Amino acid sequence: MTAVEFSAYARIVLQRWRLIIALILLATVTAYVTNAQGPVAHRATASLSVTPSIVEYWTGQAVERLLNNYALQIRSRPFASIVAKAAGLPEDALTGRIRAVAAPAEFRLSLEVDDADPELASTIVNLAANAFVSKIRAEISGRERQDIRLEVLEPALRPDSPVSPRPGRAGLGGAIAGALLGAGLAVVLTFWDGRIYTSGDAERAWNAPVLGAIPSGPPMIGRASSVARKDGRAFSRAAPIRPAGTPPLAGTRGSR
Incomplete structure (x- = not known):
């Protein structure tokens, strides 16, 4: 963007600053109020360690694919039913609520659960972590060669503060979105406006230099x-x- 183009956009923003400010205020208030009325959720996180018996390049590649598969198993409906039974909840109560994020570079698998009750959130995620470790250990126990070692690296603690709602963060995001929307709308409205405000507008409209201009202010003789x-x-x-x-x-x- 050249200096001329930047000055033109800056002039457009200054000309329609009332519109931009109005959209910023509207978006900020809307995002703040909407987010503040949302349900309260606490997030508990547990970490699993998945390490190969021999760390080398090809083993690392296999562990990366294995971690992604483990994450899919943890997010599956059958595993959610197993954890729900262990927690004394209905079978479909945890479907889609247990999340898993794989970190292959660290040989780590993170489990997350959100709930309005912080104590229940930590209980569920710890049950899920222990249940998955027991499940995988049972699957590989009968093998002669056990190349993978799976254990709970860090159990979940009771979360101190909720992860949502966060109206302040939502309001800031709304303000940024309102500013971008207002600036874009100002450019569009100016593009549709055929009136000429400055000598630069006249030169661009007729592709010819301006020879003279009537100054603004009271008439002079x-x-x-x-x-x-x-x-x-x-x-x-x-x-x-x-x-x-x-x-x-x-x-x-x-x-x-």
């Missing part, structure tokens, strides 16, 4: 007068510009 030069010749000059309604000044005419 000029009057020609003649004054004598030291060599005896006379020349004309414009009398001082005066506002309309002011009595004219008397001029003198020199002689040759």
Whole structure:
């Protein structure tokens, strides 16, 4: 973007600043109020360690794919039913609520659960972590070679503060969105507006230089007068510009 284009956009924003401010306020208030009325949720997180017996390049690649598969199993409906039974909840109570995020570079798998009750959130995620470790250990226990070691790296603690609602963050996001929307709308409205405000607008409209412009302000009146030069010749000059309604000044005419 050149300096000319930037100045043009800046002028558009300054011309329609009322519209932009109105949209910023509207978006901020709407986002703040909407988010503040949302349900309260506390997030509990537990971490699992998935390490290979021999750490090398090909083993690391296999563990990366294995972690992604483990994450899919944890998010599945059958596993959610197992955890729900262990927590004494209906079978479909946890469907879609247990999340898993794989971090292959750290050989780590994170489990997350959100709930209005912070104690229940930590209980559910710890049950899920222990249930999954027991499930995988049972699957590999009968193998002669156990290449993967799975254990609970960090159990979930009771969350101290909720992750939602956060009206302050939502209001800030609304303000940014309102500013972007207002600036874009100002540019569109200016593009649709065929009126000319400055000499630059006229030059761009007709692709020709501006030869003169009428200054803004009260009308001014000029009057020609003649004054004598030291060599005896006379020349004309414009009398001082005066506002309309002011009595004219008397001029003198020199002689040759």
